[in-house]
Amino acid sequence: MAATDGAHFDFIVVGGGTAGNTAASRLAKNPSVTTLVVEAGVGNPDEAYKTTFVKRDDYERIDKPNTRGKALGGSSSLNYFTWAPGCKSTFDLWEEYGGKEWTWDPLVPYLRKSVTYHDDIKLYSPDLKKIGTDGPIHISHAELIDDMKPFREAVTKAWKSRGEPQTSNVYDGEMNGLTRCADTIYKGVRSGSYNLLKNKRNITVLPEVKSKRLIIDDADRTCKGVTVIAASGKELNFYASREVILSQGVFESPKLLMLSGIGPARELAQHGIDVIVDSRHVGQHLSDHPGVPFVLRVRDGFGMDDILLRKTPKNEAVVSAYKKDHSGPVGSGLLELVGFSRIDKYLEKDPAYKKAKASNGGKDPFSL
Template sequence: MVAMKSAYDFIVVRGTAGNVVAGRLASNPAVSILIIEAGPSNPRDIPDITTPFKAFDLRGSQYDWTYKTTMVDRPDYTRVEKPNTRGKVPGSAATFDDWMAFGGETWGWKGVEKYLKKPAKYFDDEGLYPEALKTTLASEEGILPASHSDLLPEMEPFRDALIKAWVSKGEKLTDDIYSGEMHGLAKGINTIHKGFQSSSYVFVENKPNVTILSSMSSKNLVFDGLTCTGVTVFGSDGEELTFTASREVIVSSGIYESPKLLMLSGLGPDEILKPLGIKTVLSHPHAGKSLLDHPILANVFKLKDGFGLEDHLFRAGPAKTGAIEAYRKHRTGPLNSGYSNFKAYREAQAENGGVDPFGQGGQPHFEIDFVPMFSDAFQWHIPTPTTGNWFAIIVDLLRPVSKPGQVKLNSTNPLEQPNINLNFLADDLDVMALREGVRFVDDILMNGEGMKDVIGEDYPWPVPRNSDAATDKMILERHQTGFHPCGTARLSKNIDEGVNLRVIDASVFFVIPDCRIQNAVYVVAEKGADMIKSDYPSLY
């Protein structure tokens, strides 16, 4: 980190993608880059962030934005909660090909495949997996450590029962969900290596030409006509600072904060800007719209004693003491766990004349996560059981058809959270699809060989499996976000009128990925960095 000054070549307004962009632009040591960061500057030194076991504890912590969110807003049902607070999966080739309709040919699978691999460096220290994975999901340029979840010996009985149940129902196992097709039960990969959870901050570590200004809030972007020339920020003392960029400003503030900053700066729909008295730089009717996310339904079963992680992670006793010692001494054991060793991808059967409303390119309809413990990150509305072992099953609807949601301004105060409406389950097809996904998993767990012998009752109340209407009501009441929002500053092929400003983060996604969105965020960041470099041949 270099000394603070007021002008830089590039300014990046925070975020996961922003760190990647800054790190790649820093390849020329003569280029100066400023990162405006809302959070801490030293995430590597914060155990709550880097300890894999702590991931779910971050919800509601000082590192969580705790956005208040409208989950569903139907004529017959409305819910507003505060849910919004990682695994590595690329998505289907067919879904990236859907991006071409919005961003052009270079955003299809063939155009982005190299960027799916570029950020990661894959580790298989014990030689358990195919050698080809080192090039299938990573690259020699990779910086972000990635590896398969540790196969904890404590969880071997659980893994064996799940695999046996899955196969007994005619479903397949796979080692490859990284080549454009995603079907079957696969072992999960995380950005965890040797007990350490990494994130995009690794891209800007040890970069002397990158300055990180942490714990700052963005007030507005600065424009000279239609060119963004800088940004005004302030810290906890309220003092405002304005920084200018001689080359470009890149907004990477994330799915909710990027559109908020754009609108606060005069880029947005007239119906939002004018009532708040915001001077319009450019009337942009789409800013904040097209909000997408994966609705999920998490169910909990009782597990046979000894099959879950609770005793190793939460409850005082020899199992927890041993887990703490293993992590302290060797960075191994349950505290090194990514929680979910397995994830599954599956299509439902189309019953619409052969036409699949959720994707006609063979994409999976569901991602299913199997977590051998009670997980309050997905069930914060349910009391945490004080005894016993439990099993959380999370069914994500990957390609919802409901009308997208929207992010709006509540006021001109940059510290006030935006108004967020996910608009989940507005279309009855999404409710039906989640119902079928839950029943598919129920059948495997309750009737599949192996698992049927180790699970017990639902928690905290029985699932109404014999009634479509009652199940649909349960879905409306208990569904949650998959924490995969995107789309609020969507890219397009043509720009009839625009400003000289780049947005590089999940808000530019055209179609939501049919998996967790982390990998797609890195795609946008890596591709965006290359696009910037190509515009400055004298620098790169």
């Protein structure tokens, strides 16, 4: 169905990211239902992270900055591949805020419904098949690149020297130890939530349009559609006979609600926005993730610069291998190992952490 101005669909999904595409895919299982997905980013996720090369292309590369999942597939198109479902204890904390159905046990079947796990060379335990057998996202353990072996062995040795455990299973709710990654890559090709939309004739995808406001009926205050702005600057209106699903992420979803008159009345009034629903919680209570990134310089023989970043015979060989059958370093995420280490014993010695924990009712302040 064409996405022309004024078109009607059964459902409209605003935001073609990880969650939005999942919702659209599930709706499409009913062949009589039509769904429109509108997305601000590009329709081809590869374009979202193309690389721009300097004139001396044998010297270095410069990446175009893109700090969010603004592409079809959302952050599943821009993440670092690793399939790590999370800890049971973290999921179980959600019961207090969203009900028991959001805890680990009820959600596990949906996590595993999402993926198909592959181990073509039978290098890992057959028990890992439980990760998923019939989902649209194809995952496999990272190919162990020969040139990465010295680095891989050095990291493993350092990890074990600290008395930290190793594990092959971070998929049953316990994430503790150094593990070999399972990635959203299979045979050198990335998977993302855009896979869920493939071959769905009753889904229409409209990329590169920016949502402007929700169309809300004044009489019954129900959402009837969405207004978007095309790349040309033209406004387009689309209507849903059943539901509009807002799935633009942690920043853009509350922003669109507030632009549409749903949010704290005082703040909306400051911007000249007519209030439809006075909701003091919209756009509030953001809780960010703490992170400490760092980069280490490694000695020659432990890195991949001459193989991936410079025009060398080795580079030509790995590019040829990828063109032939998607094998080798070019088809790898290169993240072969991930370590999950408990830091409780260090945190409990920190006065600032202990104070924050006490003020949070004795609960970990980094949790919900």
